[in-house]
Amino acid sequence: MSLLTWSELYPRVSSTDPAHSEQFLLWQNESESTALAILQGHHFLAATPAALNYFESQEQNFIHATPFDFSPRLQSSGRNSVEYGQQMIKKAAKGEVVSLSWLHMSQQGKELPTVLTLYPAQLDNIKVMIVSFKPLDRRKRSRESISNGFETLPKELMSITLEDSAEAVYITDEDDRILAVNKAMCRICGYSAEHLLSKTPSDIKLELQHQNQAPDNPLKGKGSWQGEVWKCRSDGSTFPAWQSCRRIYADNTVFYVNLFSDISEKKALENKLTQQAMYDKLTGLPNRFHLIQLLNKAINNIKQSPDSIGALMFLDLNGFKNINDSFGHSTGDKVLQLVAARLEACCIENAEIARLGGDEFTLVLPQCHSRQEIEAFSELILSLFEAPFEINGQKFYLGTSIGISLFPQQSDEPNQLLSMADTAMYSAKNSPKHIRFYNATIREAAEKKLHTLNDLRHAQSLGQFSLVYQSIVDLESNRTVAIEALLRWNQSNGEVIEAHDFIPLLEEAGLMVNVGQWALEQACIQMLKWQQDYDSELKISVNISRSQLEHPDFISMLEGLLTRTCLPASALIIEITENAFIHRPKLMTKVLAQLKEMGICITIDDFGAGLSSLSRLSSLPIDSLKIDAGFAQRLDCNQGRKLCKAIMQLAQTLEINFVAEGVETQAQRDMLLSLGKGMGQGYFYNRPTAAENFTHEVLDPIYATTQTKNLAAR
Numbered sequence: 001m002s003l004l005t006w007s008e009l010y011p012r013v014s015s016t017d018p019a020h021s022e023q024f025l026l027w028q029n030e031s032e033s034t035a036l037a038i039l040q041g042h043h044f045l046a047a048t049p050a051a052l053n054y055f056e057s058q059e060q061n062f063i064h065a066t067p068f069d070f071s072p073r074l075q076s077s078g079r080n081s082v083e084y085g086q087q088m089i090k091k092a093a094k095g096e097v098v099s100l101s102w103l104h105m106s107q108q109g110k111e112l113p114t115v116l117t118l119y120p121a122q123l124d125n126i127k128v129m130i131v132s133f134k135p136l137d138r139r140k141r142s143r144e145s146i147s148n149g150f151e152t153l154p155k156e157l158m159s160i161t162l163e164d165s166a167e168a169v170y171i172t173d174e175d176d177r178i179l180a181v182n183k184a185m186c187r188i189c190g191y192s193a194e195h196l197l198s199k200t201p202s203d204i205k206l207e208l209q210h211q212n213q214a215p216d217n218p219l220k221g222k223g224s225w226q227g228e229v230w231k232c233r234s235d236g237s238t239f240p241a242w243q244s245c246r247r248i249y250a251d252n253t254v255f256y257v258n259l260f261s262d263i264s265e266k267k268a269l270e271n272k273l274t275q276q277a278m279y280d281k282l283t284g285l286p287n288r289f290h291l292i293q294l295l296n297k298a299i300n301n302i303k304q305s306p307d308s309i310g311a312l313m314f315l316d317l318n319g320f321k322n323i324n325d326s327f328g329h330s331t332g333d334k335v336l337q338l339v340a341a342r343l344e345a346c347c348i349e350n351a352e353i354a355r356l357g358g359d360e361f362t363l364v365l366p367q368c369h370s371r372q373e374i375e376a377f378s379e380l381i382l383s384l385f386e387a388p389f390e391i392n393g394q395k396f397y398l399g400t401s402i403g404i405s406l407f408p409q410q411s412d413e414p415n416q417l418l419s420m421a422d423t424a425m426y427s428a429k430n431s432p433k434h435i436r437f438y439n440a441t442i443r444e445a446a447e448k449k450l451h452t453l454n455d456l457r458h459a460q461s462l463g464q465f466s467l468v469y470q471s472i473v474d475l476e477s478n479r480t481v482a483i484e485a486l487l488r489w490n491q492s493n494g495e496v497i498e499a500h501d502f503i504p505l506l507e508e509a510g511l512m513v514n515v516g517q518w519a520l521e522q523a524c525i526q527m528l529k530w531q532q533d534y535d536s537e538l539k540i541s542v543n544i545s546r547s548q549l550e551h552p553d554f555i556s557m558l559e560g561l562l563t564r565t566c567l568p569a570s571a572l573i574i575e576i577t578e579n580a581f582i583h584r585p586k587l588m589t590k591v592l593a594q595l596k597e598m599g600i601c602i603t604i605d606d607f608g609a610g611l612s613s614l615s616r617l618s619s620l621p622i623d624s625l626k627i628d629a630g631f632a633q634r635l636d637c638n639q640g641r642k643l644c645k646a647i648m649q650l651a652q653t654l655e656i657n658f659v660a661e662g663v664e665t666q667a668q669r670d671m672l673l674s675l676g677k678g679m680g681q682g683y684f685y686n687r688p689t690a691a692e693n694f695t696h697e698v699l700d701p702i703y704a705t706t707q708t709k710n711l712a713a714r
Helices: 006-012 018-029 049-054 081-093 155-163 183-189 264-278 288-302 320-327 329-347 371-383 414-428 440-459 499-509 512-533 546-550 554-565 585-598 614-619 638-653 666-675 691-713
Strands: 036-040 043-047 098-105 111-123 126-135 168-172 178-181 224-232 238-250 253-262 309-318 352-357 360-368 389-391 394-396 399-407 435-437 465-474 480-490 496-498 539-543 572-577 601-607 624-627 657-660
Touching: 006 018, 006 036, 006 043, 018 111, 036 049, 036 111, 043 049, 049 126, 081 098, 081 111, 081 126, 168 183, 183 224, 224 253, 238 264, 264 288, 288 309, 288 352, 288 360, 288 399, 288 414, 309 371, 309 414, 320 329, 329 352, 329 360, 329 371, 329 389, 360 371, 371 399, 371 435, 399 414, 414 435, 414 440, 440 499, 465 512, 465 691, 480 499, 480 512, 480 691, 496 499, 499 512, 512 539, 512 546, 512 554, 512 691, 539 601, 546 554, 546 572, 546 585, 554 585, 585 601, 624 638, 638 657, 638 666
Parallel strands: 399 435, 480 539, 539 572, 572 601, 601 624, 624 657
Antiparallel strands: 036 043, 036 126, 098 111, 111 126, 168 178, 168 253, 224 238, 238 253, 309 360, 309 399, 352 360, 389 394, 465 480, 480 496
């Protein structure tokens, strides 16, 4: 979604709860005084000026950020901000208003104790939340002014209390000589009281910050002072301390009372929390929050050097998901650590490296002289992945795709640079070099993809999906043995899009399971009608995606569908691609075995176009292979014929059928038949067409001829 202001988005927000709708209406004209934001998933879409002021942030930095970008690693309760926040967001997503105390951090690092309230809502047809931020100030509670009671106590009691205090205390005169110390002073600094009395702090080098100062006490011109200092023990070791000093007049004499405590543990905890908030726990690299700071610094520095350019590189690991799925997250984490180590070893002197999460890394090149220099550095990064990553004797081969945005030429906003580099990275995945600089073409392609995704989300409800059908024919007898159902998207502008052009987007949008189930049901209903009208031996072939096969309810859904449509399981052929086996081979093998038990036929689609594993192929319960159309197009050359024959012989060896796709001419059909007995599919037999046309153009002529022959025989 492109950047839209609060005033443009908020009027489109609604709620099914009348009370919420009334509250939303009250907020309509309070954007300057009420801190509100719109949250979709875990990302902010818009915020009121009051919210931006509250977080000391600009709109460009706030939009697309997450609530966790403005939170410390740990909440005051000790709970992890990300885990706890995700639980609360998930709870609100179910329709419940959630209100809780939350510690935020402004973009300038200021702590913001907040009462955070999440209201479920809709933005057009998208589920969102309205987030309300109210400052939580526990100190604004009225209390009665009462005496602290110290003035009523005996002086002897006060002396004992001071002596036994856990905080170190020493009292000096106007010449800075120590007149009294308590037990904590001796314990913390390692001196006896006898050694300290009559000495000055300078004599024992107690206060390191005073070593090069004038001998005058800095309190002589003030009444009190407090701050962080460094102290030195008797053994020479140093420690940070928080010290407060106060000048007191008593009996016509000036005294200086000094109190301090060792804050070593506190500083260690602060450092630990800073480490957790700024660095990735797994790899030790800077995290997203830290990266924004590094980018801001690099942008500010390069503005002083107009002849230089900076670059942000966005890296995504190609093939990492396969490792996670096949070997588990523990192995995946080790691979990420090895990648981080390899990047640091090669690039740490030239770039700031960060890990955003998952398998996404970034590099900030703070100062370069040309695009050629940046591209050369990118190629160096690619070369780091040529050698495998080895874990416990197992070698893992990974690649990477790199998207690059330039600053300050393309933007001087860190979040916008990240978005640009991310967009370029996705484009780089489809480029031969796997390196792409962000440009207008990439931006337009990304905007077109976003527009297409938005249209796809409404396509099913608008009835824009349809099925077309194509024959699968026996090469020898020319008899139609099966019919493949193919999905089409009929866009509102009249354009018809083939499945291979939008199926990946359906997968990305999480819509494939619903659309795939609809297509499967329509195909089964149509086939039952054709069986009843023409031939009970006909079969319907339907493409099934990986996400459908991996869905936990796929088998039960399929059983219910066959029951509803009354189509025999033996009349259904399920087509799956080779790539479906790569991600979760054990699960896929189990699912295919269940399909086989039901009596459903299984076909491997586009065989030869992917990375086939013959050992795995032989162990799968499949009935046929579909030879990729590219092989039929190469039958006119000797090598093409040999490859096609090899696949046919493989199918025969495994005792399974084959279907040659892409048959367009009589010559191709004859050549295939000469190589082996099987089935063919392609424009030579018929083009994919709607059910009604398929009935009249394909089935009617075939079965009219058959019926005529049967009558003549009688």
